Amino acid sequence: EAQVTQNPRYLITVTGKKLTVTCSQNMNHEYMSWYRQDPGLGLRQIYYSMNVEVTDKGDVPEGYKVSRKEKRNFPLILESPSPNQTSLYFCASSFQINTEAFFGQGTRLTVV
């Protein structure tokens, strides 16, 4: 079954404690991206990757890092989380930027 898998689904952490949200896709997609969703602000792109070892900043990259060492995985790293990073995060993948994007189930992160 074609899918994008994010883990964990829910996470509560403390300010400053490094965390990683994993994302994996099984469709051999080249384009992957991370979004955060906040009430009234819609989906905002954090980082995206056009292929292995090729990543670039989206609209709200501050406080986040990503890596794309393999085609299927695109982890999101928060080196020092802060409360303003409390949000719902989605990973997505597609063959190209303008083709159908498949989204993961989301990760609800709370930073206290």
Place this chain on the structure above:
Amino acid sequence: GQQLNQSPQSMFIQEGEDVSMNCTSSSIFNTWLWYKQDPGEGPVLLIALYKAGELTSNGRLTAQFGITRKDSFLNISASIPSDVGIYFCAGEPGAGSYQLTFGKGTKLSVIP
């Protein structure tokens, strides 16, 4: 990134009514995508539009790519309770940009 203005922000309609929502931008886009997000889920693609003036249907849904390439419309006919959710437009500007921009969403509520 580019800004997309999506309206209305929310709608309450009676079951059976038709619905219309739109997205506008000050910049041109090469692709318009419409997604729906059910509660607790990631967005799912409804319709993709690739050419100015294009009109595409998917069941009761119809979307159009504006001829100026700066806007797009989504219509839902004869709404049913399962149409409830948040609808997002997304635009791909082309011209070497790999960044996908989402609107803030239209929250649709259907009264049975």
